[in-house]
Amino acid sequence: MSITKSNLFLTIVLSLFISSSHADENYDGHGHEHESQIFHALWFEAQHGGGSEGDKSHIEWDGWIGGDYHKLWLKGELEGHKGKLEQSEVWALYSRNVHDFWDAQLGLRVDTQPESTRYLTLGFNGLAPYLFETQAHLFISDYGDVSARLKQKNHLLFTQRFGFEPYYQLDFTAQNVERQELGRGLSEGEIGFKLFYEITRKVVPYLDLKYERKFGRTASIARNADESEEDWIASIGIKLLF
Template structure:
């Protein structure tokens, strides 16, 4: 009995331990995990679990492809629906793919406001905006020179102005210029009517007619010329004149506005006349016929209204100077000038 009592605790302990070793792992259903069959666990290192081997059956090295299955690299459940074998390292993906032939998407609505307001009213508003942004028709009248000239014994006057009507590209331009004496008559007067066409941001090409009222006999000319803003802000103007008698004349003029202050402006100005042949009835000789150079200082009370003072020197050149001396006239003259520059 004594020996039986000694072996009874050992038997009870073995009976309690035997169900633990007899458990089947296939009966365990843990959420999120699917356990492979018991036969697949042979020879695998299960994380922190010890690797059990039996003395009569040494552990076998795991195949390379089996290890990937345990870590989910090739598990069918992780890549369901993906054809991984169809992808090649050199196959273009994303934006590297060739352009397709699918139709382009529809552009956004150009005039979104038409959805909220009557389209006819919005079309009229857009038309007015385009006109006000450069397509409008406007008119300008500018009197560049309207001055009194004080000369020794020959005080006189001089005017030079233009008016134009039109837009930024096409304009009708009228120019007028002349001079005379207070104690005499008008010595020179001309009017030009020109079509002006913009040929660039800074220059206009002009063509039309000119008529000289004085000196007599009067002449009419066909005109081709240009005007514009040269580099460094020089305003220049040039023209050729072919008269109804076959006389060919040319003229080149320019000026520059040098701002001393925002209101005080110094303006040098020059003009040169050329004749292709002698015109005895108008006392003009071939070649360079006359030149004028002036310097005027103006004060702009407003941009549109500016009084000025200055000096002007006129000279007849070459054959024209000889014709003037033959008539008892001086070939050169210098004048003190005072006048107004007005535009509106």
């Protein structure tokens, strides 16, 4: 089953590359010249703090390489609790510009914690009205489970260096996933903000405060296991741009 899905994934990605290459032949010479330029960017964040459930750490990276229309997008997240790695995920995505400020994305997400699982991933990354940076993705695991995630944030400057970044994340599942202790529907969410100071555009320390909560059957599973269904977490962190 896993081999079949992997072959399907590779076939879809290859088809997109071929169709996109043919589509680009319709661009004028100036478009070809601009697209032939290769750019890259990489953001790295590390933060540490705590809440009612003890100390927590979070590491995240998000980067891409490519041109205006085609990019290879790589990103990942690590989360630790009381010195133990609790969540680990790495993404590799082909990103294709489909509209001003919007890319369609297709690729693979690999989790190693809390269990080893691969996900066929498709979605969109772009800039919504009022300058909200948006990531919306659908996942199909190698077990056949379907889930989705929506993330938005906004970068607001009070002065040339000091600013405020509100954000939220919502996770959904299409069915109960007992092995991951997830219930169908809206399963988990978080909302928070960062107060940051740009020492330079590439070095940004910040304070982070967020509220995490489980919902529905996911919350019931947590209560039955004598685990908290919500938490406030305060952290300090730094963001680096390479």
